[in-house]
Amino acid sequence: MGNRTFTMIKPDAVANGHIGAILEKINGAGFRIVALKMTRLSTEKAGEFYAVHKERPFYGELVEFMSSGHIVAAILEKDNAVEDFRKLIGATNPANADAGTIRKLFAESLGRNAIHGSDSDENAAIEGSFFFSGLEQF
């Protein structure tokens, strides 16, 4: 492995009409879209997805935001996918993100930061399987 990552276009970027521009940036950076779906998370499902952050002070706000509107989930393929994708999206806080990164271009704030990217190969596999069946991951 090492060649796949998982991403979610978050409710702020979907509501602001940035799905097309973000997918174009992703393709333009050399990622192949393996799986793609638009859906909406219930508060229960959002809480489950972000369970690792359960003890953080921002957990409630995060779960509320992530279930506030539609999201676009995708599995992406490229050599060195996890690391290269995190470079493409930029720092978690858009105020600290480099020029040209997806968060610099489209994110509103630390909480409403437009897009998610997995932080390890292991989490990419877990997060991809949260949204997509085995058959959908070819």
Ligand code: CMP
């Ligand atoms: P992401 O890395 O996709 O997943 C965890 C999210 O928690 C992160 O993006 C931020 O959007 C969010 N987050 C991190 N720190 C804070 C914070 N201090 N307040 C609100 N949200 C935060």
